Amino acid sequence: xxxxxxxxxxxxxxxxxxxxxNLCRVCGLPLLVEYDLEAAAQTLSPESLRGREASxxxxxxxxxxxxxANIVSLGEGMTPLLSVQRLGSAIGMKHLYIxxxxxxxxxxxxxxxxxxxxxxxxxxGVEKLAVPSAGNAAxxxxxxxxxxxxxxxIFMPKDTPIANVIExxxxxxxxxLMDGLITDCGAExxxxxxxxxxxxxxxxKEPYRxxxxxxxxxxxxxxxxxxxxxxxxxxxxxGTGLIGMWKAFDEMERMGWIDSRRPRIYSxxxxxxxxxxxxxxSGAEKAEMFANAHTKASGLRVxxxxxxxxxxxxxxxxxxxxxxxxxxxxxxxxxxxxxxxxIFAAPEGAACHAALVQLLMDGKIERxxxxxxxxxxxxxxxxECFSD
Amino acid sequence: xxxxxxxxxxxxxxxxxxxxxNLCRVCGLPLLVEYDLEAAAQTLSPESLRGREASxxxxxxxxxxxxxANIVSLGEGMTPLLSVQRLGSAIGMKHLYIxxxxxxxxxxxxxxxxxxxxxxxxxxGVEKLAVPSAGNAAxxxxxxxxxxxxxxxIFMPKDTPIANVIExxxxxxxxxLMDGLITDCGAExxxxxxxxxxxxxxxxKEPYRxxxxxxxxxxxxxxxxxxxxxxxxxxxxxGTGLIGMWKAFDEMERMGWIDSRRPRIYSxxxxxxxxxxxxxxSGAEKAEMFANAHTKASGLRVxxxxxxxxxxxxxxxxxxxxxxxxxxxxxxxxxxxxxxxxIFAAPEGAACHAALVQLLMDGKIERxxxxxxxxxxxxxxxxECFSD
Numbered sequence: 060x061x062x063x064x065x066x067x068x069x070x071x072x073x074x075x076x077x078x079x080x081n082l083c084r085v086c087g088l089p090l091l092v093e094y095d096l097e098a099a100a101q102t103l104s105p106e107s108l109r110g111r112e113a114s115x116x117x118x119x120x121x122x123x124x125x126x127x128a129n130i131v132s133l134g135e136g137m138t139p140l141l142s143v144q145r146l147g148s149a150i151g152m153k154h155l156y157i158x159x160x161x162x163x164x165x166x167x168x169x170x171x172x173x174x175x176x177x178x179x180x181x182x183x184g185v186e187k188l189a190v191p192s193a194g195n196a197a198x199x200x201x202x203x204x205x206x207x208x209x210x211x212x213i214f215m216p217k218d219t220p221i222a223n224v225i226e227x228x229x230x231x232x233x234x235x236l237m238d239g240l241i242t243d244c245g246a247e248x249x250x251x252x253x254x255x256x257x258x259x260x261x262x263x264k265e266p267y268r269x270x271x272x273x274x275x276x277x278x279x280x281x282x283x284x285x286x287x288x289x290x291x292x293x294x295x296x297x298g299t300g301l302i303g304m305w306k307a308f309d310e311m312e313r314m315g316w317i318d319s320r321r322p323r324i325y326s327x328x329x330x331x332x333x334x335x336x337x338x339x340x341s342g343a344e345k346a347e348m349f350a351n352a353h354t355k356a357s358g359l360r361v362x363x364x365x366x367x368x369x370x371x372x373x374x375x376x377x378x379x380x381x382x383x384x385x386x387x388x389x390x391x392x393x394x395x396x397x398x399x400x401x402i403f404a405a406p407e408g409a410a411c412h413a414a415l416v417q418l419l420m421d422g423k424i425e426r427x428x429x430x431x432x433x434x435x436x437x438x439x440x441x442x443e444c445f446s447d
Numbered sequence: 448x449x450x451x452x453x454x455x456x457x458x459x460x461x462x463x464x465x466x467x468x469n470l471c472r473v474c475g476l477p478l479l480v481e482y483d484l485e486a487a488a489q490t491l492s493p494e495s496l497r498g499r500e501a502s503x504x505x506x507x508x509x510x511x512x513x514x515x516a517n518i519v520s521l522g523e524g525m526t527p528l529l530s531v532q533r534l535g536s537a538i539g540m541k542h543l544y545i546x547x548x549x550x551x552x553x554x555x556x557x558x559x560x561x562x563x564x565x566x567x568x569x570x571x572g573v574e575k576l577a578v579p580s581a582g583n584a585a586x587x588x589x590x591x592x593x594x595x596x597x598x599x600x601i602f603m604p605k606d607t608p609i610a611n612v613i614e615x616x617x618x619x620x621x622x623x624l625m626d627g628l629i630t631d632c633g634a635e636x637x638x639x640x641x642x643x644x645x646x647x648x649x650x651x652k653e654p655y656r657x658x659x660x661x662x663x664x665x666x667x668x669x670x671x672x673x674x675x676x677x678x679x680x681x682x683x684x685x686g687t688g689l690i691g692m693w694k695a696f697d698e699m700e701r702m703g704w705i706d707s708r709r710p711r712i713y714s715x716x717x718x719x720x721x722x723x724x725x726x727x728x729s730g731a732e733k734a735e736m737f738a739n740a741h742t743k744a745s746g747l748r749v750x751x752x753x754x755x756x757x758x759x760x761x762x763x764x765x766x767x768x769x770x771x772x773x774x775x776x777x778x779x780x781x782x783x784x785x786x787x788x789x790i791f792a793a794p795e796g797a798a799c800h801a802a803l804v805q806l807l808m809d810g811k812i813e814r815x816x817x818x819x820x821x822x823x824x825x826x827x828x829x830x831e832c833f834s835d
Contacts, residue, residue, distance in 0.1 A: 109497065109498035110497035110498045113501035113525050114527070132527075132529075133527065133529065133547070133789060133790070134526070134527025134529065134547065134550060137501050138522065139502070139520075139521065139522025141520075141521065141522065145594075145596060159521070159522065159552070162522060162550055162551070162552060163550070164547070164550060164789075164790075165789075165791070166554070166825065166827055198791075201785075201789065202785075202789030202790070202791070203789055204789070205785060205786055205787065205788060205789035206533075206788055206789035208533060221830065222827055222830060225826075225830055225833045226785075226791045226826065226827065228833075229781055229782055229785040229791055229826060229833060230785035230786060230789055230791060231782070231785060231786035393617055394617055394619070397589075397590075397593060397614075397617040397618035397619060398593055398618060398619035399593065400593060400594055401521060401552075401589065401590030401591055401592070401593035401594035401618055402521070402552075402590070403553070403586075403590070403614045403617055403618060437554065437827070438613075438614065438617060439554060439610050439614065439825070439827045439828060440827060442609065442610060442613055442830070445613045445616075445617060
């Protein structure tokens with residue numbers, strides 16, 4: 060399609076399109092895909108979207124797949140952006156929205172990244188896929204690998220919610236449960252991948268999951284009629300969605316679809332694992348490994364993210380912030396979102412509601428602003444968190 | 448909108464629109480909503496759908512809500528119709544599709560019926576909602592009642608998968624677990640509703656769940672470019688979706704969108720609870736109560752359905768049939784659908800795959816026919832069925 064090259068997010072080294080890449084060959088940091096946006100805009104425009112398929116592949120001109128036959132899809136994306144009057148009123152807000160990613164295939168936002176990564180793996184001739192996951196990426200990887208007819212090797216912490224393990228097995232993936240955290244699972248993939256012939260699909264260690272995730276930004280703009288909101292609250296483990304949206308905003312501005320205004324982006328983490336919050340508050344450019352990480356929100360149990368410096372830069376340039384909330388506050392917010400709006404949220408998504416309450420109290424968000432919360436997954440994948 | 452009246456499916460007695468109804472006031476059987484389809488077709492046409500919202504409310508002219516402000520929506524419908532080449536090839540089929548209803552809000556097809564029923568309850572001023580459920584309808588009812596701000600009273604069998612119970616409670620519903628089957632739960636609602644002031648939202652005991660479900664038929668036609676398939680396999684507990692699709696086909700023909708050809712409709716049930724299969728095979732117009740009903744597919748654990756006679760009539764007029772499959776075959780089909788296509792199906796949806804294998808062996812379906820399987824829900828709601 061319109062990919063011109065891949066560029067390192069840190070050192071700027073360019074890499075050719077059409078080849079298999081993981082990290083930058085010079086500095087070992089994440090690569091970002093660049094497009095000929097002028098070419099893309101010849102067929103892709105706000106008007107052209109009318110009547111296109113209701114999936115994230117409607118934005119195909121700014122997605123990396125060359126041959127449409129390689130797209131491995133389960134109908135992901137174009138999830139509803141719900142106006143939540145009752146939930147908003149309870150905290151004095153008039154313009155609150157929830158982007159409900161729990162309605163994706165495999166019940167989480169991870170479907171977006173995996174449809175892009177697995178499609179590109181297929182296009183580039185990759186034969187075996189491996190991934191470390193805190194849970195939801197595993198289910199998505201298992202699903203898209205199965206749909207592509209590729210074997211998937213999945214490494215998850217032993218205490219990942221059981222729903223993720225069962226869905227991976229029912230979809231034919233090879234699952235290994237490990238003592239430790241996602242970072243330990245990632246290290247295991249790293250150690251074994253060469254001998255086993257695995258392609259490492261760890262987030263930001265291959266360049267296309269972020270391309271899938273960026274469609275969150277395109278959809279948000281389209282669903283709000285090309286007027287971005289004042290603030291976004293996004294739960295960050297690896298942070299690929301946050302980075303992806305920031306990239307999407309830039310691409311849309313360059314195509315003339317939106318102006319230079321940006322929503323303030325708030326990274327939401329758990330008190331038991333808040334490396335980005337700590338780095339943001341201390342003014343650091345990168346985050347330190349967070350010791351003794353623990354939280355029921357398994358997707359937030361990421362003590363160190365390779366894209367930390369990109370996240371922190373985007374948060375700061377947007378004039379946003381970073382907030383940590385307790386597990387108790389998250390679970391109370393699950394119930395509040397359920398009771399007020401009928402959305403059974405993942406604890407990570409509910410964390411954004413809890414963070415919003417804090418940000419209102421601190422005066423960082425005003426009650427009349429337009430604010431979007433990202434519910435990254437479906438509560439059904441976290442039954443252990445709830446008493447029956 | 449375009450509702451003209453409600454007509455009894457059995458005796459033909461008419462009932463006025465704009466009033467609260469349950470069953471026919473004369474004979475106590477289900478009511479069907481009638482529309483001025485000529486008026487509907489003035490603004491609704493295959494062309495007009497281009498660019499409408501990606502939810503089942505895109506067909507609003509043939510849905511019952513008068514004031515759009517009363518629509519209680521979580522973004523339901525317009526689920527993907529997936530071409531499943533690998534799953535098809537494994538049984539020699541070239542044109543097999545899965546309609547993946549697991550991507551609806553609350554992870555099942557029940558969202559369609561409940562968005563319509565709860566919207567109409569809101570429009571007509573109902574204050575308290577009650578429903579018996581085998582599981583998925585409960586979650587959907589809890590969600591839409593919460594979104595509408597109405598209290599929900601839910602009655603489920605004790606052995607309903609726990610995911611349904613947890614999601615209902617997290618959404619603020621009042622849940623009662625009962626010894627017995629959905630029919631016993633329905634009887635309890637019936638006994639108490641007058642004293643408690645509950646509106647009974649049991650399927651087909653109120654007229655609008657079927658209107659929501661019929662959008663399955665509209666979507667199927669739209670997604671196949673107005674060429675219906677040769678055969679449908681649909682898992683039937685209460686059978687509302689099957690009846691609804693049959694009604695949709697009729698409406699679409701009257702609006703000139705499709706011709707008089709119909710897909711053969713196959714009702715799929717569990718060997719442990721197959722009242723429709725038994726009635727179909729014996730040539731009966733109605734089904735007998737199925738004694739000792741048991742199956743892991745909780746949605747098929749419906750020993751007696753009030754709409755049995757409408758289902759049997761539609762199946763026969765379509766030249767279709769009714770097939771029972773074992774729980775073992777269903778669970779093997781869950782794994783086959785997962786392994787081949789990355790779809791983690793509900794046992795009810797997987798039952799259709801198992802039934803398809805039987806129908807191919809029996810020569811009832813040809814390998815080159817276009818066939819659609821309905822996966823009515825997400826496997827995540829049935830974790831008890833799978834060993835971890």
